[in-house]
Amino acid sequence: MPWLVPLLAISLIAWPMASTIEKMSVEKGKWIKSVHNVLPVLLLILMILDRLIAVLSNDLSHSDIAKYSAGSNPINGAAWMTFLRGDGLSELVLMVLLLFSLFVNRLPSISQSPQFIKTLVRQRVMSFVSLVALFSFTIFFPDSAYLNVDSITTQSTWPTDSIDPFWYALLVIAILIVAAELFAASTITTIDSGLDKLATKAKYKLVVIFPVAIFLFMKIDAVKNMDSAFWLDLEHYYHVIFISVFLHMAISFATILEPAKRLDSKLGAGDGRTKALILTSLCSFIFLIIMSIIFAQSLDIIAGNGEALMTIWLVFSVIVICVASMFLPTMGFDATPRPELWWVRLTLSLSPLFVAAFTPYAIILLPAIWISLALTLVIPWLVEEDVRNSNSKPLYISLASVIFFSLIVVPRLLHQPGIQLFVIWILMPIIPLLLSYVLLFQMRKQNPISG
Secondary structure, three states, X not given: OOOHHHHHHHHHHOHHHHHHHHHHHHHHOOHHHHHHHHHHHHHHHXXXXXXXXXXXXXXXXXXXXXXXXXXXXXXXXXXXXXXHHOOHHHXXXXXXXXXXXXXXXXXXXXXXXXXXXXXXXXXXXXXXXXXXXXXXXXXXXXXXXXXXXXXXXXXXXXXXXXXXXXXXXXXXXXXXXXXXXHHHHHHOOOOOXXXXXXXXXXXXXXXXXXXXXXXXXXXXXXXXXXXXXXXXXXXXXXXXXXXXXXXHHHXXXXXXXXXXXXXXXXXXXXXXXXXXXXXXXXXHHHHHHHHHHXXXXXXXXXXXXXXXHHHHHHHHHHHHHHHHHOOHHHHOOOOOOOHHHHHHHHHXXXXXXXXXXXXXXXXXXXXXXXXXXXXXXXXXXXXXXXXXXXXXXXHHHHHXXXXXXXXXXXXXXXXXXXXXXXXXXXXXXXXXXXXXXXXXXXXXXXXXXXX
């Protein structure tokens, strides 16, 4: 049923507009809200049922059966194993995420919150999950899963390298659920104890998920025996790329966006606010360019200056997205204390997802984005006069350590063969966590600033 996939994509495009559509349904009928919310789930159910019927009836004209049961890449076990570990596994993952989005307002963390907070949480989670699904469409719905049986390849949806694809599926579900919770808690500016509980529990989950993800990555043969072949054949490892991007988003929400809700509100009236925004943007973009080029050139996979040229185009796309987002406050998206800076942080966090939809080399942007995100958090505290005089020595020491680590230590690490991925996974939690912790500690020590 080839029409189901594009219809699902169209229905997911409407999910970020949940707030507008639900307001419209109050006037024109509740059926509009029901159709809007449930349609992607119904379409996905049809796709899963079609695949399940083919598996149970051993339909050799179906891609799953031809590829995994009768083809050159068989799956050992009964028909259920073909269904749970074949191409339909990614559809099941998305189904879990869609159902979580629709029922997230019933979580115990926000059970005592006002109804409008619960509704906002559900709408933000729906928006996040739909964006992830749309920009990860090639992972959730690979072409090989829907081709005619005569033209299919023997490539599995989730390349395993000794790891059961079911573990990857569980990992994706866990990371994206946590990321969705943190996205909702970070983007809702209303002060609410339920949102604080939601964010705190999500951070605890992330502390467990992160080492599990690294452990699973280390089981992949290409990662254990890291060499230039891995970077030359990145398209084969799109699952590693996207899971790394999902982790990136979850950690950036936990260590940058969510703490920024409290930090930005304590910056005061904003004496020097424009200067801080300009300096923050310039420093972030400069570090983004420098760190990305250093990382790309350490790969040594393209002759001449090919890595630098490729990186400049990737960085240019991220900067364009960030600059464009600065105009959103003029259109009314200005609910946060520092709306332009907030949008820069959000787009920096989400930009690898957008870029990864077009090239797997988006992964080389991650270390640079982490440094840039950390700078967006700390520079306003160094520049704005309301808080500059109250800064503590640990803040300056931490910032100096980050800069030294980024410009001196990281380039030396990258010259060690096969260590690029480890640099990404080390920078992910350490850099933003260090600066956000120091800033939050400083904020608690000093007297609250009005404004």
